Amino acid sequence: MDFLTLLQVLDSTVRLATPLLLACLAGLYSERAGVFDIGLEGKMLAAAFLSAGVAYVTGSVWLGLFAGIAASVALSAIHGLASITFRGNQLISGVAINFLAAGLTVLIAQNWFKQGGRTPSLIGGGRWENITLPFAETLSGVPVLGPIYAELISGHSLLVYVAFAMVPLTWWILFRTRFGLRLRAVGEAPEAVDTAGVSVVGLRFAAVGICGILCGIAGSYLATGLQAGFVKDMTAGRGFIALAALIFAKWRPWYALGACLLFGLLQAVALRYQNIDLGGVVIPVQVMDALPYILTVVILAGFVGKAIPPRAGGEPYVKER
Amino acid sequence: MDKMPAWADAVLVPLISLLLAAFLSALVILAIGENPVDAFKLMVDGALMRSSGWGYTLYYATNFIFTGLAVAVAFHARLFNIGGEGQAVLGGLGAALACLFIPWPHWSLAIIGGAFAAAAFGALWALIPAYLQAKRGSHIVITTIMFNFIAAALLNYVLVNLLKPAGSMEPATANFPEATHLPSFQDMFATADNPLFRGSPANVTFFLALIACVLVWLLIWRTRLGYEIRAQGHSETAARYAGISPVRITIVAMLISGGLAGLMAVNATMGEAERLVINAAEGAGFIGIAVALMGRNHPVGVLMAALLFGFLYQGGAELALWTNIPRELIVVIQALVILFTGALDNMVRMPLEKLFVKRRAA
């Protein structure tokens, strides 16, 4: 593999890691606050559809983004209602949300555009433009570093930079602010938060809301950045890979970046090569597809460093007598 | 402390949830400019008014009975098996291998062998998450989700690289031998004058599903194992005190659950497709969740909920055929049923409980 091919694969890694990273951080806020979310997939899907639909109709990718976020936040609200207000099973709620999104997106897309459950292809202002960073052109002549800067770092859409900026921002919020302290506390010991006079319900809704916003951005990026329009089930399990990355990262922001880049790389390689020949041993593409899930199971099994979820995760908060 | 009579809990709560789901679905249909009443009539016509409609309804219901029972058995041990889909995929692989590589003399032997292989493969696919939950404390919901994806990749590999007949472009096995074809309802019930169930896929596996209902009922409420499974589901600490091994119960319950999910493949591969195709499970593994929730984890409830979803599936296909409403309407209904009977259970239950408490006080 020559240097240019490597750059191309890494470039595609960055693009493919972006929706994973946004969804993974979305899940991080929710689960750190004690609300498990296996509905990341559904929220991304709903956002992908609505942002593509609105971007197509209005020709504005920004309006599309806001519409996508709104769709995702609406599903988050359902999740909050079920798992926080009515103390229902968070996992079942997540399953329901995934199906709701899978069904509604196609239903509405068919009714709206009559193209078999997809949106028309987006052109012009309906898609995110790639941003060329300053001096990318001039520096591209510099050996090694030049192409890395011009090809790999420069030339992505705004949402890619947003996603990567979210990593340090999330770390800072979580560990340096009052909100972060309370958020982490409510996922570990909601009774401590409650007796300290802070609303458990409020904090958890805030976390679920942030989760909705980030999933919305992730979905929008899928339909209006990575691809040009919505097709049925276009998330293709990315919400679950993000969930896997979250566990892989042990619910920590910087680790999440690493996990998402790794899983993004696997996708990029699987996309480029059908079967990989490693000196006589042929790795079929299906192994690449399955690897994120296999790695997560290995991590979950605790053979390589145990992943301990937030202590109050998955449990609705009930005041004890 | 019992706020509601048992019948209200078993019948009234799911019924109200279903009505809520139906009401919202009607709104969805209205919103896309169709008439919900006409749509419902069309569904009833297509699914229940002709014997061939029933043939499809019962075919789908057979799948859902198996996956619903699978989820229900695991629920009794307080295990949420989301992996029914992957277990059904593996079950299909087991059934296909049994049909393709063993020369069965007659379908009656083939169904036994196929069922055994399907259940064994499904159970095996549930064994790893079960073991990891029991021994390493890995959350079974997450591992079974992961195993769904791994199963899909595995089947894809096996079909494309190993089992696809030479020259075929389609990722599917060769057709199963004639002797393994299961008798359909048409074969069994149609006469020259009365062509019942014409062209519909319902087959003898439906009766296998009914037997499974009875066996699961006996297992859960009449055997020691069922007593122990339920005990563990209610309280793991108490089960340990009573000498019930949580490791054993977790693994056994998941093996049974995975086996039941795998059995679905007998219906879908041997009974219908007569070969193994890439998405043989058709999402039935997930519908099992809705069916188990709605049926309150009781085999009778599961049977009724499976029939309801069979009706919805067939009715939905009819809708897609004759109107502008795509089949995904059924996915929406399914989502709403899971939402109301599962996650928003308390929303339905709390006002009802208040009502009953008030009535008793009066």
Next chain:
Amino acid sequence: MNDTVPAIELKGISKAFGPVQANKDISIRVMPGTIHGIIGENGAGKSTLMSILYGFYKADAGEIYISGRKTDIPDSQAAISAGIGMVFQHFKLVQNFTVLENVILGAEEGGLLNNSLSKARKVLKQLAEEYELSVDPDALIEDLSVGHQQRVEILKALYRQADILILDEPTGVLTPAEADHLFRILDNLRAEGKTIILITHKLREIMEITDTVSVMRRGEMTATVKTSETSPEELAELMVGRKVLLRVDKKPATPGEKLLEIKDLRHVDDHGVERLKGISLDLRAGEILGIAGVAGNGQSALLEVLGGYADATGSVKLRGQELPLSGPGSDGSARREAGIGHVPEDRHHEGLILDYTAWENAIFGYHRDAQYQKGLLMDHDAIRKDAEGKIERFDVRPANCNLAAKNFSGGNQQKIVLAREIERNPDVLLIGQPTRGVDIGAIEFIHQQIVRLRDEGKAILLVSVELDEIFALSDRIAVMFDGQIMGFRDPAETDQRELGLLMAGVTNTKEASHG
């Protein structure tokens, strides 16, 4: 003091949970700068009352006055602003946060943590010097001892400038030494003018430290008296509504052969903590061996190991026969088979499946017995008949075996467990906290059954945190501390004081009692 305004005054507080009236028309005045005790049995409504004061529950009726001003306390935030701090029985701490983080949680200044943390560090240092409340501010809670965790809870309240401190059963998890330290802290706080409400069911503590004491019984406030003008006997009578019979009628024991021989028993729990550090004891037929100790010193682990649901090393012999302590043949059913019955400490989480009917519970643990099987299935008719007999003989009320266990009162639940374990006629019976949360009438019945079993020649191992119960029932007493047995005593030749020292890990009791 009479002309000062009460720090807290409650007027006519009532609270019901469904059909249960937890608090009935309760009025109380707590004067500033005093320690006011609230005493009552388990379930008398003490904790509910304090939860209302802390905004955890909303009272159905009644008014709260803080320093003479009528105050609404709809939530904990309001209680905190009113100057109330609460130390719950089960601490409300974030285990993987540091002490500092726990202290500032909910009382941060500004959106960023830096300032709050450095300010809290200073305040904590000050408080530590003032009140003997020293804790390492950077330690994680999960690494602290129970006593230190409790200090963090008190620090949390003081950091929020609480003038009124409520402590709910604060000594339940403390050793006597830790309890003494706590009382010194409370003394200091009182000296600084803080008002303290101490909720407990232990008479000794009330007599030791309070100025005034209020007695609660079945949701009602039955009396408020000056501590100096009352006696433990009078308080006990007020608590239960009649003279308590703590003496159980029993003949002297006639111990027979050694049934159970335990040597060097060791157990490490799931968190890697060594709970049993070499326990050795013998248990004879026809005797009751009482295990005394502060909760959490290994008694539970001892019962779990002997009951067959925790692995251990060492040796346990039953009638000279070695019992496996791990691996196959070491589970609960094997122990039952061998003749060891077990009434567990926690009937809600161990002894019963609350959602199972009484008849299902009546065979719990014995459900594999041949008499309950019919071919591949269970013989429900036989099980029901069996259960009806047990319910009748143990006077379980209501006598309805189809009722779910959760619908019985605590005493009747305990009778179901007791009936199940006693009627199997075990050689050795393990009993943990036999009368916890049980009404007085049932206590007598349960005590009689235990003595009757002893008189039939069975060996009984009794674990209880209630010293009175240990004294009333035991023929011999062993004291556990930190996973070890500190010594054996004859109940006729020891007293609460000596046992208290042993429970604190002081072995040289003769010397200590002179010093």
